Amino acid sequence: MAPSTLLRLNNLRTGYGAHSVLEGIDLEVRTGEIVALLGSNGSGKTTTINAISGVIPLWDGSVEYNDQRVDGLHPSAIVKLRLVQCAEGRQLFPQLTVLENLKLGSYARGLSSRDMRTEIDRIYELFPVLLERKSQLAGTLSGGQQQMLAIGRALMAAPLLLIMDEPSLGLAPLLVGQLFALIDRINRMGTTILLVEQNAVASLKIAHRAYVLESGKIALSGAAKDLLNDPRVRDVYLGL
Numbered sequence: 001m002a003p004s005t006l007l008r009l010n011n012l013r014t015g016y017g018a019h020s021v022l023e024g025i026d027l028e029v030r031t032g033e034i035v036a037l038l039g040s041n042g043s044g045k046t047t048t049i050n051a052i053s054g055v056i057p058l059w060d061g062s063v064e065y066n067d068q069r070v071d072g073l074h075p076s077a078i079v080k081l082r083l084v085q086c087a088e089g090r091q092l093f094p095q096l097t098v099l100e101n102l103k104l105g106s107y108a109r110g111l112s113s114r115d116m117r118t119e120i121d122r123i124y125e126l127f128p129v130l131l132e133r134k135s136q137l138a139g140t141l142s143g144g145q146q147q148m149l150a151i152g153r154a155l156m157a158a159p160l161l162l163i164m165d166e167p168s169l170g171l172a173p174l175l176v177g178q179l180f181a182l183i184d185r186i187n188r189m190g191t192t193i194l195l196v197e198q199n200a201v202a203s204l205k206i207a208h209r210a211y212v213l214e215s216g217k218i219a220l221s222g223a224a225k226d227l228l229n230d231p232r233v234r235d236v237y238l239g240l
C-alpha cells in the first residue's frame with residue numbers, strides 16, 4: 001500500500017506587508033516520513049512552517065492536512081488536529097517547572113490526570129534528564145536541556161505531524177549528534193516529521209526526502225539519499 005499524504009502545500013504564497021517571501025511552494029509529507037526542508041538563512045523556511053501552523057495568513061494556495069483544508073484555521077485549532085510545531089528558539093515558559101511546561105503541552109487534549117501521568121512518563125522515558133530535573137524552572141536549564149523540553153512539550157500534544165524549526169541551532173556538536181538520533185527515534189516510534197534545518201548533511205542522513213528552498217522557491221527536491229550523493233548538490237548546497 002502506498003503511504004498516504006499527510007500534508008500537502010499547493011502553490012503556497014505569502015509574505016509580510018507588501019514584501020513577498022514565498023513564491024509558490026509545492027511540498028508533500030507522507031505518513032511515516034521525515035521530510036527535511038533545507039535552505040540558507042532567509043530563504044523562507046520559518047515563513048513556510050508559520051503558514052502551515054496558521055501563524056501567518058496565506059496570500060494564495062492551500063494547505064491540506066489529513067484530508068482537510070487547514071489554511072484559515074486558528075493556530076489552536078490546528079494544534080487540536082495534532083499538527084504541532086516545536087518552535088524555534090525554545091519558547092518555553094522559563095518561570096514554570098519542567099513538569100508544568102510538559103503539562104501545558106497537552107493542554108488542548110483535555111487529558112484525565114491518569115492519562116496525563118502516562119504521557120509524562122512516556123516523555124521521561126525518552127528524555128531521562130527531564131525526569132531528573134522535573135521540579136527545576138525551565139529558564140535555568142542548559143540550552144540542550146531546554147531543547148529536549150521543547151521537543152517533549154510538543155510530543156505531549158500527540159502530534160501526527162511534528163514540525164521542528166532548526167532544533168540543532170546553538171547546540172554543542174556532541175549534542176547535535178544526540179539530537180538527530182533522537183529525532184530519528186521519535187520518527188521510528190510513529191511520528192511523522194517535517195524537519196527545518198540549516199544542518200543539511202545531518203538532516204539528509206535521517207530524512208527520507210528533502211526540499212531545498214532558495215529565495216522563496218523550491219530549488220530542488222528528492223530522496224534524501226540521492227541529494228546526499230548528488231555531486232552538484234554536495235558542491236552547491238552542502239559545501240562538501
Ligand SMILES: Nc1ncnc2c1ncn2[C@@H]1O[C@H](COP(=O)(O)OP(=O)(O)O)[C@@H](O)[C@H]1O
Pocket residue numbers: 016019021039040041042043044045046047048
Ligand atoms: N516578521 C517579519 N516581517 C518582515 N519580514 C520578515 C519577517 N520574518 C521574516 N521576514 C523576511 O522573510 C524572509 C524569509 O525569512 P524566514 O522565513 O525567517 O527565513 P529562514 O527561516 O529560512 O531563515 C527574509 O527575507 C526575512 O527577512
Ligand SMILES: [Mg+2]
Pocket residue numbers: 045046047088165166
Ligand atoms: Mg528560520
